[in-house]
Amino acid sequence: MKRKRPAALRGGEEAAAAALKRGPWTPEEDEVLARFVAREGCDRWRTLPRRAGLLRCGKSCRLRWMNYLRPDIKRCPIADDEEDLILRLHRLLGNRWSLIAGRLPGRTDNEIKNYWNSHLSKKLIAQGIDPRTHKPLTAAADHSNAAAAVAATSYKKAVPAKPPRTASSPAAGIECSDDRARPADGGGDFAAMVSAADAEGFEGGFGDQFCAEDAVHGGFDMGSASAMVGDDDFSSFLDSLINDEQLGDLFVVEGNDHEHGNGEIGHGDVMESKQ
DNA sequence: AATCGTAGCAACCGCCGTACA
């Protein structure tokens, strides 16, 4: 593991301006933050640490709350159905971790991102699938693809050897029962998610790996599609894609894909398939 | 028992988009 500069010497917007605390949060800090947010809300993160009496920057407080202290956070390992959903969504959205997380109640973008980088990408590579493009990593795909995939996922071993460690936080997260109960308002509002996606432009449409090719091939753009069909329809469309058992077929890469010549999916075809 | 390498994940950084004066 490379270590560049000590954290204290790295540039930071807020932390550099004052002697603010960095590094792992203590249970005491967690308690102060959780109590303050419960009492005052979390509308102004910038000034929150000062008001709460914390020697942290606002960003750090927000991150801690969003990724760890929020009461609807699940602390249990990601289940098979969640993993499957992550795979589908990543295939559809690329590294839009926040959008993917919005589809998985109780899960954070950071958690999903970490899970992808440490588990799923390796799993896909072990299966001969490029985790960035979801294309096969065949011999024909040559070593450059594989190397790129490996580099992109910072994988070190083909098969993860250890079960995921559990978090050691005092924070009260969602207790996962066997039936994996989920909160009703835990971020599963897909319409809101798509609206958010639309609000942010959704430029590039699917994942970043598609951007260049989409531009070159005049391919599908999520933002355009959303504008064309409206948020509700678009939401339903995307939802149906996620749940559609044939999604895999739509996105399965044919080695002899003729339209793009590189196995890329034809997004336009996907849109047509809705009608 | 000691050392080393790796996995997992919490936390940080820099950038971007939006809201508002």
Place this chain on the structure above:
DNA sequence: TTGTACGGCGGTTGCTACGAT
């Protein structure tokens, strides 16, 4: 229209536990 503050996102870093030697 412009500048500023802020929230949010994705990528990256670095700490720590743990397995291998």
